[in-house]
Amino acid sequence: MWQVRKSVRTYRQDPEWHHYRKTESGEWIKQFGLPGHPFGTLRNHTRNVLEGRVQGYPATLFHLAGVRKGGRYGTVVHMYSVAVLTLPASLPDTSVSVGTLVYRLREEPLPPQAGPPLHLPSGPKPRMVKCSVDPAFAQRAITEPVVRITANAAMGWRLHKNYMIGWIKERKPYERLIGLAESMTEVLAEFPPSVRPWAVHDGQRV
Structure with missing residues (x-):
């Protein structure tokens, strides 16, 4: 925890x-x-909220304690480090994650209209x-490079409106959170222009 405190001070x-x-x-x-992942279904507590920019995107970094019902004492708390990028346009609610990051939450990652989460084909990567x-x-956006970037970063990511x-x-x-945000921009860069509307206008990544 001293590394976290030192990072916050810096x-x-x-x-x-x-x-x-x-x-x-x-x-x-x-x-x-x-x-929706990674948030708790009962309560959510945020700390150390920091705002800036990562690779041109407005970014918000914070630590999250997500609380859900269950466990020996009636509630279970999961701790996460979260990065949020604000996008130039809204995209359909979509989620891709390393399986271990979502199984423990025991909830669907998106609202009911998304349907149940699907397991991606197994291979030399964590279960996704x-x-x-x-x-x-999803078929156009979730390509093999997108899955590989997500797996290598040991992360989950989710699209909600323009976030x-x-x-x-x-x-x-924070150094790790910035690295997380940079991996997210790599995922966005892999989206084809047909699903990344702002790329159509400028011809390049933001």
Whole structure:
């Protein structure tokens, strides 16, 4: 935890990052689409919220404690490090994740209209799952490079309106959260222009 504290002290004073908040309200976090991974179904607590930019995208980094019912004491808490990118346009609700990051939450990753999550074909990678409200979008967007980037980063990511939400387990220093956000931009760069509307206008990644 000392690495996390040291990272917070460093980045909250970095002029390239701004709007540090020690915590945020439950209402604030609703904008990122609840219910849905990686958030808890009972309560969500955020700490160390930091805002800036990663590869041109507005980025919000924070630590999350997601609470759900269950366990010996009535509730179970899962800790995550989360990065949120604000996109130039909305995309269909979609999720791809390393399986271990979602199984433990015991909930569907998206609203019911998305249908059940699907297991991706097994191979030399961790077990992966995907889910989308738009199967045609998912077929075009979730390519082998996208799955490989997600697996290599040991992350999960989810699209909600004009947000891309990524997460890894446990509280990590900001350096790891920035790395998470950079992996998310790599995923976006793999999306073909037909599913990444802003690419049609500028001909290149944001």
